[in-house]
Amino acid sequence: MQDLLRDLSRVVLAGRSLDEALGDVTDIASRGIPGAESTSITLIRGEKAFTAAYTGEMSLAADELQYDQGYGPCMDAGRGGVVLRIDDMRTEQRWPDYVSRVVGVGVLSSLSVPLPFQGTSIGALNIYSSQPAAFATPESLDAGSQVAGAIAVAVANADAHARLGEHARNMQLAMQSRAVIEQAKGVLMAQRRVDAEQAFEILREASQRYNRKLRDIAVGIVESAQTR
Template sequence: MDLTGMHEELARVVVHDRELDEVLHDITGIAHRAMPGCDAASITLVRAAEGHTAAYDGQLALDADELQYAEGYGPCLDAGRAGEVLLVRDTRTEDRWPEYTARAAERGIGSSLSLPLPFQYATVGALNTYAVRPDAFSDEDVARGEEVATWVALAIGNAESSSMTNQELRDLRTAMVSRATIEQAKGVLMERYRVTAEQAFTLLARASQHGNVKLRDVADELVQTGVLRGATRTR
């Protein structure tokens, strides 16, 4: 599917007066077909810091997502929580989430791309694509995925706009504060160690996983105290 074809398919998806899971299923299928290297795709939604798979196209994607939910961390969760595009080029050598990626490699997952959903009401999450082979996703795939993620967020926003609750509003504010804190923490590390934004996020992710502490809590501690728990300078 070329870019024009992807736009045409997305434009044909009806988002009004339909169940959200039906809409997300359609969009997930388009994401799967739009990326040549993709073998499976899914949408992770995060509420109150817990993730679940709202739609998937291909069992490989559901298996990968559930491995991450069981661990409590991984690219599909951290992409949504931190607002980061997270590309795993090779699960056999990826060291940001070593326990998850080792298990993913055993399941036949070679690489993945997780893209954060733009904020829409009380929901945050990520669009995930998975491939059997390593290095399956290009810069063009990232650009396509970001466009699809926007449509996912639109569909969710339409479904939720008339049913916002106080708890959902609190969840949204928490999510926004978490992303802002993570960005501040990245800035601290970039200035301190003269590293890129991607390298700074890697340091936070490693500290989160090694200390078994939520990513947002690691970031908040760094911003408040200047200390990154359990991490060493890594380039």
């Protein structure tokens, strides 16, 4: 467990895409979780579930069998926020269509651990094995929970960076809008011999009259003045 925690702590999040960080985490999970042969991360966005990262083709195949049917242990764990363990696919009764097909891709046991994020679950860590009862020990669940926590941190980090980037883009657009509005006011002040307040009122009235954004009206005035 100490090796697993050490490796998870070394995953670099800053300056990387979420896909890259999660790819590292699935690699660590496959090496560090007792019984794991192949691992994947299912993320759920609304009604859609998808595999965000995986290590080993077995996990991807098992995930996609569930997405095709719209249910299965990884999706139910992600939606319900519960840990779901299958010790033997050949005798499992809860998902009969899924388990009968997943045996065909080599899976005999699995462990799905929900991903906690802001008081809810956003998906699941999925761990697969070609051996029955591969995750029947407390060590497997403990290690899976540690990895799930690391995934939540990576997702939170990516979410924070996305919000920061969106805020920066909005600020840039606001500054650009302000600049072109000031330019348009200057044009109107020169053309109509009005002060800044009157020029802005002309822009505002035009925006209301033509049901267009103030910035779009300003752009039109500036472009018209530049073509003369």
